[in-house]
Amino acid sequence: MHIAEKKIEVRYAETDQMGVVYHANYIIWMELGRTQLIKDLGFNYAEMEADGIISPVLDIQASYKKPMHYGETAIVKTWIEKYDGLRVTYGYEILTESGIVSVTGTSMHVCVKKDSFRPILIKRVYPEWHEAYEQSKK
Template sequence: MKIVDTVIRVRYAETDQMGIVYHSNYIIWFEIGRTDWFRKIGQDYKSLEEKNILLPVIGVNCQYKKSALYDDLVIIRTYLKELKGVRLTFHYEVLREKDRELLAEGESQHAFVDRNQKPIALKKKFPEIWEMLKNNLE
């Protein structure tokens, strides 16, 4: 399993008046983690899109545990949890870097589709990408 840790610093624009990260930013952080995960396994989003493979989000959830604050360094821990048919699921943990406290965790589900939103049987059409994903599965 390929676990990728991506470190970011909480920006002022991501917080509310109390300096607490606004909830929707965690979903954006999940995307940062996911795109970094793909880069680290050698298959970035841009090259997938050039092959007419898109990965729209078909489901997402997040459980908030503790607040991230302005200027915190946070770790977005990402791994591929499930690869099945035309779908895949990523798991995320958001941790404060200094104490490794779990701030939030969640998942996102995606479908393999082409530009016309038609499902792609990745295992058949792009077996090399399927194998790369399978080799980096939890």
């Protein structure tokens, strides 16, 4: 199983009036982690989108454990939790630099044709991605 890591410096604009990272920003960080994982596997979303394929979120879940603050560095760990050739579920852990878990979560995606929103089989359209996902999943 491959686990991608992405470091993110917490910016002031990502915090709320309580001085902690606003909850929705963790979802954005999950996207950055997912993009890093795909890059680590040798692919990128931009090329897929240029082919007219997009990957919308079907479901997303986040459990908040410990708030992060401005000036800290978040480490986003991302892996393929489940993959069936059509849907992919990514797993996430967002940690402090000292290794304390701040957020855990998952997001489920499917690839669809941009113009019709009809699902595609990754195995058929992107056999290299399919193989990389099969080899990398949990």
